Amino acid sequence: MTSLILTLVALLAVVLAVQGVIAWQRWRGTRLVTCPETRKAAAVEMDLKHAVLGAMAGRPDLRLSDCSRWPERGRCGQPCLTQVEESPHECLVLTMLEGWYGGRSCAYCRKQFGLIAWHDHRPGLRAPDGRLVEWKDVPPETFPDVLATHQAVCWNCLMAEGFRMRFPELVVDRPAQGHGDSHDHDHHDLVVPPPS
Numbered sequence: 349m350t351s352l353i354l355t356l357v358a359l360l361a362v363v364l365a366v367q368g369v370i371a372w373q374r375w376r377g378t379r380l381v382t383c384p385e386t387r388k389a390a391a392v393e394m395d396l397k398h399a400v401l402g403a404m405a406g407r408p409d410l411r412l413s414d415c416s417r418w419p420e421r422g423r424c425g426q427p428c429l430t431q432v433e434e435s436p437h438e439c440l441v442l443t444m445l446e447g448w449y450g451g452r453s454c455a456y457c458r459k460q461f462g463l464i465a466w467h468d469h470r471p472g473l474r475a476p477d478g479r480l481v482e483w484k485d486v487p488p489e490t491f492p493d494v495l496a497t498h499q500a501v502c503w504n505c506l507m508a509e510g511f512r513m514r515f516p517e518l519v520v521d522r523p524a525q526g527h528g529d530s531h532d533h534d535h536h537d538l539v540v541p542p543p544s
Contacts, residue, residue, distance in 0.1 A: 364404045371403030372396055375410070378488050379439040381428040383417055391416040391441070391488035392428060416489040441488050442466065448495050455499035456509055465503075472506035473498040480510050 375394040383390040395413040402409030410433065412426050437443055449461040455474045464471060473481040475498055486494055501509070512519045 367403045368400045371400045371408075374436055375399040378441045379432055379436075380441055380444060380488060380491060381431045381439055384427045385421070385424065386417065388417075389489045389492050390428065392432070394432070416487065441491065444491065444495075445483075449500055452500040454502040454505050456501060456505035459502060461500065461502065469503040471503050472501045474501050480506055480513065482506070 376396060377393075379392050379394070381390055381392055382388070392412050393414040395411045398409040398411050410429055412429070415424075415428075417424075432439055446464065449464060449471060451460070453460045454471075461471065470483055472483065473486075473494065475481055480501060481494075481498065
């Protein structure tokens with residue numbers, strides 16, 4: 349009898365843990381919503397503790413832990429939560445970025461984007477004025493405007509062209525060998541001057 353009770357308790361603990369993990373995966377990440385009050389894009393984060401505990405209790409309890417509008421407008425009644433509840437995956441910033449890069453080609457090497465390794469080789473952007481921009485420097489609430497005006501840049505070109513912009517005296521351009529674009533990074537040599 350005692351082993352049956354222990355088995356049931358262990359099974360219940362596993363079920364609760366699985367529900368918690370599913371809720372954590374579903375509600376984590378920065379999301380973009382349209383603020384019902386201002387009608388402008390706002391970046392929001394879900395309160396994961398409440399989402400996970402609510403899921404484990406069988407009563408989803410969704411609330412925001414942060415919003416890009418709060419510093420200037422103060423806390424609100426969180427009416428944007430309906431947008432998150434209706435489309436939890438679609439309003440994720442990561443989902444939006446993957447959709448935007450999908451089917452696009454790098455502004456420099458023209459290679460089409462495939463699966464993006466967001467954890468280590470994040471692509472970047474080329475601004476209308478030619479500057480290179482990394483995503484860490486772009487506030488999420490400005491993503492819609494940035495995506496409308498900037499070009500996609502792959503990680504390799506972001507690194508190579510960024511180096512070229514910062515240290516032009518260390519890069520020697522050689523003409524392409526028979527084919528390829530002048531921005532094909534196989535034809536750039538980095539020259540390090542000898543120590544003085």
